[in-house]
Amino acid sequence: MFTGIVEELGEVTGVEHLGDASRFRLRGPVVTEGAKHGDSIAVNGVCLTVVECAGDEFTADVMAETLHRSSLGALTVGSRVNLERPTAVGARLGGHIVQGHVDGTGEILERKPSEHWEIVKISLPADLARYVVEKGSITVDGISLTVVDAGPDFFTVSLIPTTLALTTLGLKQPGEAVNLEVDVVAKYVERLLGAREETK
Known part of the structure; x- marks a missing residue:
């Protein structure tokens, strides 16, 4: 993990x-x-x-x-x-639970720089959109990020200077692909609720 x-x-x-x-x-x-x-x-x-x-x-x-x-x-x-590297048992969970199992890819659509941060808009495959919510967590190229806006086929994230300087998101430009992993908790909840509906 x-x-x-x-x-x-x-x-x-x-x-x-x-x-x-x-x-x-x-x-x-x-x-x-x-x-x-x-x-x-x-x-x-x-x-x-x-x-x-x-x-x-x-x-x-x-x-x-x-x-x-x-x-x-x-x-x-x-x-x-x-x-x-994988997190050690007992270590601080600085981001969120990430499995390293990519669900799909998105594409950087737009970058909007500000004085101290940058807003990045990324495309979202239709089958993953239901797992992405405003202020929820998403993993982009292995980076734990908080969703700012969640649309039907896109989402945005706000990147601080540290993220821009120390990760690939400081380098990638519109048109380039990124790996996406949605919050695994959302997938489990969906599966459990679906199974409960089937037994009614």
């Missing part, structure tokens, strides 16, 4: 296409400290398993399902990525 508090802005240093999968090599001095084979690291919000770790780099395999559902397939050598 993750919290959506990005630990560092890493970099893709290698991409190997394997037909129905890809192997990525990524640099991240913070997240590789103490990392070993089998550990999990979130890359732009996608929970990946460490295959090998050497120095400040690690490799991870990404299967076709993940490449199709997320924006990882668009990564190339030099791409910057948000990196986060």
